[in-house]
Amino acid sequence: MGNAKLYKGSLNTIILKLLDEQGKMYGYEITQKVKALTKGELKITEGALYPALHKLEAEGLLDVELAKVDNRLRKYYKLTEAGEKETVNRLAELEEFIRSMQNLVNPNWSIN
Amino acid sequence: MGNAKLYKGSLNTIILKLLDEQGKMYGYEITQKVKALTKGELKITEGALYPALHKLEAEGLLDVELAKVDNRLRKYYKLTEAGEKETVNRLAELEEFIRSMQNLVNPNWSIN
DNA sequence: AATATATACATAATTTTCTTATGCATAAGA
DNA sequence: TCTTATGCATAAGAAAATTATGTATATATT
Numbered sequence: 001m002g003n004a005k006l007y008k009g010s011l012n013t014i015i016l017k018l019l020d021e022q023g024k025m026y027g028y029e030i031t032q033k034v035k036a037l038t039k040g041e042l043k044i045t046e047g048a049l050y051p052a053l054h055k056l057e058a059e060g061l062l063d064v065e066l067a068k069v070d071n072r073l074r075k076y077y078k079l080t081e082a083g084e085k086e087t088v089n090r091l092a093e094l095e096e097f098i099r100s101m102q103n104l105v106n107p108n109w110s111i112n
Numbered sequence: 113m114g115n116a117k118l119y120k121g122s123l124n125t126i127i128l129k130l131l132d133e134q135g136k137m138y139g140y141e142i143t144q145k146v147k148a149l150t151k152g153e154l155k156i157t158e159g160a161l162y163p164a165l166h167k168l169e170a171e172g173l174l175d176v177e178l179a180k181v182d183n184r185l186r187k188y189y190k191l192t193e194a195g196e197k198e199t200v201n202r203l204a205e206l207e208e209f210i211r212s213m214q215n216l217v218n219p220n221w222s223i224n
Numbered sequence: 225a226a227t228a229t230a231t232a233c234a235t236a237a238t239t240t241t242c243t244t245a246t247g248c249a250t251a252a253g254a
Numbered sequence: 255t256c257t258t259a260t261g262c263a264t265a266a267g268a269a270a271a272t273t274a275t276g277t278a279t280a281t282a283t284t
Contacts (some may be wrong), residue, residue: 100150
């Protein structure tokens, strides 16, 4: 709690970015990766993650590949070609947004 | 368009921050200020701004002062004492969020 | 003089996006 | 045996925005 409600709107872009650099990932793995990368500050809930993955897939940005590991199901997601193109756009947009926020909130921070 | 939907959740903090540094501002002025500070990248819509101001006021974080300039109404908002304290907290939280996002999206960026 | 744009507020309907609460199932650790 | 971790999913509800209106005055443009 506390950090809750703070990353609204950027979850999709985070997913795309991670898939772009990791190649393929499954849902649970994404939640753990984000937790690790942000030292526990950002926690992606399953209720937000799975619908987001399904939507990105429906939009044709992700492909799914089923796998069974230790008798447990995994759904590996990876970017489609369209997904890779979209990732570039959305990442640029998110970076611009972060710079703007940074500049608004603390103009003293370096902007590089 | 484009930048739309990106600053979700942080509008309240932006308002508090601006009021903290400007002393007092009225709604329309806030929209123009944000537009200017972000070179047009962040546009606060009235449908988001006015309800947010009313809510912050209802929470006891803002005080209102009416003014009539050129026969047009203005509602100047300023931080209450509670508002000043809350601003410190919310700003810190938002800064942490920005750092996390920055680190997720582009770990090469400087973290200062 | 007429018209459009800027200034200034406000709210209702809708949509998006999240949290919270469930639910199912297997594996591993205490 | 019981709890925690792994792994998926969806439904109900809340939060926070967008979009679409509405009112009104002032200024700039044609």
